[in-house]
Amino acid sequence: MMILSGDKPRSLVLSVLLAAVFLALAFAPFLFPGSKPLNVAAKICIFALLVASYDLLLGYTGIVSFAHTMFFGIGSYGVALALFNYGPSWTMIVLGVLIALPLAAVLALAIGLFSLRVQAIFFSMVTLAVASAFAVLASQLSWLTGGEDGRSFQVPPALRPGNRLFEGEIFGVALNGRVVSYYLVFVACLVLFLLLLRIVNSPFGRVLLAIRENPFRAEALGYRIVVHRTLANVIAALIAAAAGALNAIWLHYTGPETSLSFSIMLDILVMVVIGGMGTMYGAVLGAALYILAQNYLQALMGSVSSAAASAGLPLVPGLFHPDRWLLWLGILFILSVRFFPTGIVGRLRQRATKA
């Protein structure tokens, strides 16, 4: 199991769940034809990676950052602006990534060296301030970023819906540019996720855990905890920026709402907590569950509501009105934190060790 870096799921239920998510995502274009399901699948891939990179900070290193969407946004805008300004070619995608990743790394390094020397709470405050400033900047510099409207752009021809790999179909699905784009996103996310899994299971990753557990003692053993925390911050920023780049390629669009908004930051926090902090696998389950709920809970409630209305039940139709979906999501979140404080993965592993 070297591909998992020796970090097995350690629970039968968890293994089954992960395998199910993996297979569903790997064959999504064939299992769930249509553009909406494919959108949902791509979003799950991208957010699983984004949340996993956040878990490196929150779960493994024990530091709370509010700047994760900023790095996600840097990756998104890097690719978007390169394609928008210089035309849809692979070279511009590479150029965008080559500008975005170093920028993300330098910013993460600067924030880390500036604020991780002191208490962790100070780091959180600084990330919040820098991220807000960045979001304001992105919407104000509208000549460059398109402001609140963002930028829509063309992707290279191979990734466009009109492009066909070959005539004919596989399992009734035409292999067009959307499918190619999806597999680009899927494979890139998978590889980067496995890289993160390797990093948290490396000697370096174990030092991060030690720092989370007891920074005082880690320092006394000879580890320079500022350097470790800063490195973790830089790695997380790089992966987040890569996820942002993939997001831009998938959406053909980048704007504040899809990459920089604070509500995405909250989504990430919710996903990491539902899945289980400090587990990596939790990111996959948290992202899958949350994004499925986000996309289908509303529809499900709508049908419950209208069924109840036609059955003449009082109160129920209003309670399940599609507009109330955030209320139900909130209740589900509170219940999951109450009953699975260590997240889904933590809970499943606990059960496995007891049995």
Add this chain to the structure above:
Amino acid sequence: MAGSSGHSPSSMTTHLETRDLTIRFGGHVAVDSVTCAFRPGELTAIVGPNGAGKTTYFNLISGQLRASAGKVLFNGEDLTRLPASLRARRGLGRAFQLTNLFPNLTVGENIRLAVQATRGVHYEMLRVWSGRSDLITRADAVLGEVALAPRRNVAAAALSHGDQRKLEVGMMLALEPAVFMFDEPTAGMSVDEVPVLLDLIASLKRDRSKIILLVEHKMDVVRSLADRIIVLHNGRLVADGAPAEVIASPIVQEAYLGAAPGKASAA
């Protein structure tokens, strides 16, 4: 007898010394101008009543606290301004009085982190940790030394108090330091667990190149292990010398053992 003992540092052997080491917390002087040199092959016990500044003195040497004045010199280098991590890398090992572990990691992982630190494997990211058999072998050897091998896969937080003390000491051993600093290693241990630790400390003395410092309240332990005793009282070094001589001295009888010397010497 008080004050610095005469010495001339040889360039080849390990040499640790504090010069006028002082720390003030507001108006309170917790450690007051302590000048003292420690020689290899010698176990120095540091005794004194509660609040005398023994642990604070340790913290100043190993870097958990920064001195207000004075110097810490190690092998000719001035460590006074270095953080604890860099002092540890230069060979100052510390076992803490209040147990200070990585509670949710296993006993084996706690030790392995210490081995890893001292082998300089700080930033290796792309190899799997559980595949580093060199680190694991060394960690297993240390686990054997502190009699914790059977508890290898238990979380540190789940250990008994005595076993946590052993793990604490094991982590210092794993660092293979030049200076061992034990801060009440047997505190709170049950009687049958104590000999394991005392034998271990005694065996460290056989390596004549190491400096061993021991803060300890139990006079029988001090008497059986120490080659030299220094006494701290209100942050000042008030006595320094061979055990028999220091224990018999009037200043110790008064400052440390109080009015009941017979009680303290009862083993």
